[in-house]
Amino acid sequence: MFELTVNLTTFVVDPYRVRLSAHFxxxxxxxxxVCCFASHGQWKVRFTPTEVGNYSYYLTTDEGKEDGLSTTxxxxxxxxxxxRGFIRISENNGRYFIFDNGEPFFxxxxxxxxxxxxxxxxxxxxxxxxxxxxxxxxYFVEMEAHGINLVRVWMCSWHxxxxxxxxxxxxxxxxxxxxxxxLLQLCERYKVRLMLVFLTFTDFSxxxxxxxxxxxxxSSTNGGPCNQPVDFFTNEKxxxxxxxRIGYILNRWGYSxxxxxxxxxxxxxxxxxxxxxxxxxWHEEIAEHIRQHDPYGHSITTSLSGDKIFLNTFRSNAVxxxxxxxxxxxxxxxxxxxxxxxxxxxxxxxxxxLIGEFGTxxxxxxxxxxxxxxxxxxxxxxxxxxxxxxxxxxxxxxDMTDEMFDSYLSLSxxxxxxxxxxxxxxxAVVSIEGGGxxxxxxxxxxxxIIWLTGGDPTTELKNLxxxxxxxxxxxxxxxxxxxxxxxxxxxxxxxxxxxxxxLQAPPFREGLALKIxxx
Amino acid sequence: MKTIRIGVIQVKSPLESVSKGLIxxxxxxxxxxxxxxxxxxxxxxxxEEEISEEEVTTVxxxxxxxxNNFTIPRSACLSSP
Numbered sequence: 187m188f189e190l191t192v193n194l195t196t197f198v199v200d201p202y203r204v205r206l207s208a209h210f211x212x213x214x215x216x217x218x219x220v221c222c223f224a225s226h227g228q229w230k231v232r233f234t235p236t237e238v239g240n241y242s243y244y245l246t247t248d249e250g251k252e253d254g255l256s257t258t259x260x261x262x263x264x265x266x267x268x269x270r271g272f273i274r275i276s277e278n279n280g281r282y283f284i285f286d287n288g289e290p291f292f293x294x295x296x297x298x299x300x301x302x303x304x305x306x307x308x309x310x311x312x313x314x315x316x317x318x319x320x321x322x323x324x325y326f327v328e329m330e331a332h333g334i335n336l337v338r339v340w341m342c343s344w345h346x347x348x349x350x351x352x353x354x355x356x357x358x359x360x361x362x363x364x365x366x367x368x369l370l371q372l373c374e375r376y377k378v379r380l381m382l383v384f385l386t387f388t389d390f391s392x393x394x395x396x397x398x399x400x401x402x403x404x405s406s407t408n409g410g411p412c413n414q415p416v417d418f419f420t421n422e423k424x425x426x427x428x429x430x431r432i433g434y435i436l437n438r439w440g441y442s443x444x445x446x447x448x449x450x451x452x453x454x455x456x457x458x459x460x461x462x463x464x465x466x467x468w469h470e471e472i473a474e475h476i477r478q479h480d481p482y483g484h485s486i487t488t489s490l491s492g493d494k495i496f497l498n499t500f501r502s503n504a505v506x507x508x509x510x511x512x513x514x515x516x517x518x519x520x521x522x523x524x525x526x527x528x529x530x531x532x533x534x535x536x537x538x539x540l541i542g543e544f545g546t547x548x549x550x551x552x553x554x555x556x557x558x559x560x561x562x563x564x565x566x567x568x569x570x571x572x573x574x575x576x577x578x579x580x581x582x583x584x585d586m587t588d589e590m591f592d593s594y595l596s597l598s599x600x601x602x603x604x605x606x607x608x609x610x611x612x613x614a615v616v617s618i619e620g621g622g623x624x625x626x627x628x629x630x631x632x633x634x635i636i637w638l639t640g641g642d643p644t645t646e647l648k649n650l651x652x653x654x655x656x657x658x659x660x661x662x663x664x665x666x667x668x669x670x671x672x673x674x675x676x677x678x679x680x681x682x683x684x685x686x687x688x689l690q691a692p693p694f695r696e697g698l699a700l701k702i703x704x705x
Numbered sequence: 706m707k708t709i710r711i712g713v714i715q716v717k718s719p720l721e722s723v724s725k726g727l728i729x730x731x732x733x734x735x736x737x738x739x740x741x742x743x744x745x746x747x748x749x750x751x752x753e754e755e756i757s758e759e760e761v762t763t764v765x766x767x768x769x770x771x772x773n774n775f776t777i778p779r780s781a782c783l784s785s786p
Contacts, residue, residue, distance in 0.1 A: 189773040195765040204764060247764035255767055262772060 187441050188262060190231040192222065192245065202358060202434060204229060205248045213239025213264070218481050223437040226360055232441040234482065235264040236271065236286065272443045272482055273379065275506060276607040279630075280536050282569050286443075290605040293379070293446070293570030294560075294598045295336030296586065297543055298325055300345035302365055303579055322369070325586075326376040332591040333598020336446055338542065338573055339369065340383040343401040344580075348431070351401060351408040355427045358434055370442050379446035381487070381542075382439075384432065387456035390415035398458070404428075416459035419468040429475050436479050445484050447507055448476060449542075453491040462496050466504075473504035489542050495528075500535060507569070508532050511543040518551040522562035522626060522639060529566040530613070541572030547582045553589035558639060560597050561669060561697070565626040565637035567611065571597055596672030600699055606630050612656070619651040627700075629656060634702040637669065641696045650691040657682045658704050666692050667699040 196204060206222040208231040216237075222229040235241055242261050248254040271286025283291040301322050329337065341348065346366050348358045373380050389397045390404075404410040404424050411423040418424050439445060450472060451457075454465045473486050487507035490496060500508045510532060514524055525541060532539045541563050546555045556574045563572040571594070576586045606628070614627025614636055627636035634657060641647050659682045666675040675692045682704075691698055 187773075191771045191773075193768040195768055197763050197765060206764065206767075245767060245770060247767065253763065255764060257767055257770060260770070260772070262774070 188233045188235060188241075190233075190245075192229045192231065194229055194247075200356065201227075201229075202356065202430070206231070206245060207247075207249060208233065208243055208245050210235075210241055210243045212237045212241055220441075220481060221433070221437045221479070223434055224358075224360075225363070225438075230438075232438065234441045234443065235262075238264055238266050240264075269443065272484070273446055274483065275485060275538060278607045279609055279611055281533060281538050281567065281611060282606045283538060284607050290607050291335075291379075292564075292601045292604050292606075293336045293540070294334050294594060294601065295338060295381070295571060295573040296329070296334055296594070297338045297573050297575045297577075299338065299340040299383075299452075299577065300342070300580065301325060301337070301339055301369070303345055323372060326372045326378060328586070328591055329378050330376040332595040333602075334594050335377060335598075336379045336381060336570070336573070337373075338381040338383065338449070340386055340452060341366075342383075342386045342452075343389045343397055348434070349403060349427075351403045351405075353403070355403050355410060356430055358431070363434075363438065366439060370439060370444055373442075373444040379444055380442075381446050381449055382435075383449040383452045384435070385428075385450065385454075386452035387454060387491075388452075390418060390457040390460075392458050414459060415457050416464055418457070419460065419464040425468070425471065429472065432472065432476060433479055436476065440480050440482055440484065443482075447485040447487050448480075449509070450486065450488045450504075453489055453511065455490045455494055455496065462498060466499055466502060469499070469504040470502060485538075487540070487542075492543075495532075500532070500537075506537065508535055508537045508539045509542040510539070512541065513543070513545060513575075515546055515548060516551070517546070517555065518548075519554050519558050519639070521555055521559045522566075522624070525559065525562050525568075525572065526566055526626060529563070529568055533567045538569035539567070540569055543575050544572050545575035545583050547584075549584070552584070552587060553593070556590045557593040557670070560593060561637050561639070561699070562626050564597060564601060565628060565635060565699075567613065567628045570601075593670070596668070596670055599672035600635075600667050600669070600701070604633065604635065604701075606633065608632065614654065615656040617653045619653070621647050621650045623647070623650060625652070627654075631658060632704045634700075636700040636702075637697065638691065638694075638700070639669075639697040641694060641698075643696050646693050646695055647691075648693045650694075652689045652691055652700065653686065654689065654702065655686040657685050657687060657702070659683060659685055661705045662687065663703040663705075664689060665701040665703075667701065668694070669697040669699045 190208060192206060201224040206229055207219050210218045210233055214237055220231055220233050222231045240261050240263050242259050244259045245257040246254060270289055273283050273285055273291045276282045276284045285291055346362055348362045350359060353359050389402050398405050398415050399407045402408060404412045404418055406413045411421045412418050450469060469488060476486060485506040487509050488505055489509045489511055492511050492513045499505060510528055512524060514521060517524060529539060544559050546552055560571040575583050577583050578585045608630050611628060611630045614629040614634055616625040616627050616636055618625055622640055623638050624640045625636055625638050662680045662682055664678045664680050668675050680687055
């Protein structure tokens with residue numbers, strides 16, 4: 187990341203409205219303009235170059251006005267690297283992601299909504315030394331060690347709360363902003379992408395306490411413009427301020443390829459009094475604002491509460507990634523059937539589908555629920571694993587356990603070489619002979635993955651036959667995985683004749699994964 | 706002889722004129738402030754003050770520009786020539 191630190195003399199009314207822009211010209215002649223952000227009495231510009239060679243740049247203030255200023259052009263050199271770039275929706279198959287360099291990005295993710303939050307502290311004022319030495323980093327160590335490449339984190343009244351009733355609207359808490367700088371440093375260090383949530387219903391609802399009146403700067407009780415939470419979607423002053431806040435976010439953190447996506451709302455339908463007719467126009471207006479001001483084109487998503495599907499929201503151009511949350515408390519291993527029902531419908535929209543939250547509070551079911559949720563979501567054509575909910579404080583779902591981390595590790599090994607960025611991805615056609623086993627799978631032109639589940643942990647299944655059809659005829663490679671250990675059990679070659687193949691599974695107990703590749 | 710007073714020529718001291726002028730000015734200021742205060746409190750449309758383009762901070766001078774590095778690894782081959 188290329189960063190400029192600028193000292194200005196201003197007639198200061200609002201440091202967050204200084205119109206300072208940097209204009210870059212790439213080696214190929216492409217012009218990119220990025221805006222500054224205020225930080226601790228200075229102004230900074232962050233820019234991510236994507237071409238090798240010499241860049242030139244200059245700064246302007248109040249561009250277009252008579253009293254605008256301009257600096258003399260300067261240069262810097264961009265050298266080659268093995269960085270993979272920003273993550274984008276694949277042009278070949280709009281249901282999956284790729285990096286700028288063309289490599290697939292198959293996301294393996296978890297929720298850690300308030301990763302900096304500490305016991306007995308609402309996150310609003312603990313000193314920076316606590317943050318930098320606290321345990322946030324241990325999650326990143328564990329995530330990297332278990333193949334997790336995505337974490338979903340919230341900005342809310344108790345976490346990364348850059349605009350609060352203390353700062354007042356339009357002003358930002360730069361110590362909170364510094365924490366997000368640190369979070370992105372951790373992301374980069376441990377190769378974990380960030381799905382950053384801008385707003386949550388919790389701050390606009392009476393469902394969980396009275397945060398709207400107690401903590402929310404948009405509430406009229408705190409001097410804001412909204413008498414009711416739902417006013418946030420229509421009040422022009424509120425929209426002006428949230429656009430300003432998002433502009434600050436884009437200017438400060440939009441440079442980062444480690445931002446996977448901007449999530450406008452967590453579970454927006456739970457905002458008190460809100461209907462789709464309220465939030466959908468708001469999403470369209472704000473998404474347009476982001477696309478105008480994010481030169482890197484990060485994807486945009488939003489979410490609805492558990493098991494809610496609002497078709498117009500999912501289909502809207504404002505939403506690049508369809509996201510579903512689902513909580514089935516006593517479903518244990520049956521979560522796969524729940525996800526199958528949802529995903530079979532949602533993938534038909536032609537957008538990436540992500541199970542953004544799922545989980546259970548029942549301690550004895552957490553491991554199996556998580557294992558089956560993440561494996562089934564991948565097998566059923568999601569753009570990556572479902573994101574299990576985990577929290578070390580504030581609710582009853584509890585933190586990630588070793589067993590949950592191990593399931594993620596086994597899945598990450600299985601998907602490490604998957605590439606679905608080709609057209610014609612479809613549900614696999616599979617039948618099992620015997621064993622009480624259920625199969626879930628996805629097939630593309632050159633790849634098919636199938637996950638078998640439902641075995642008894644105490645009984646070894648032998649001689650199970652797996653029939654797969656709707657395949658391209660010809661030679662195939664067959665790899666059998668242990669879905670708990672993530673290790674290859676056996677590899678063999680085969681032949682698809684008439685679009686069908688009959689395979690004998692190696693002995694297994696609970697589950698098994700199968701990968702078929704085509705020559 | 707009847708004397709008809711056709712007018713009085715009153716000569717003021719300069720100090721007295723200034724005092725009266727200040728009182729008038731103070732009254733005008735009080736009326737103006739009261740009018741603005743009443744408008745601000747009760748009649749100004751929401752967001753007018755903050756959203757106004759006139760409120761934008763202006764930059765008087767760019768005093769220094771410091772870059773973190775002169776050699777940056779590229780992000781990726783987004784649009785390489």
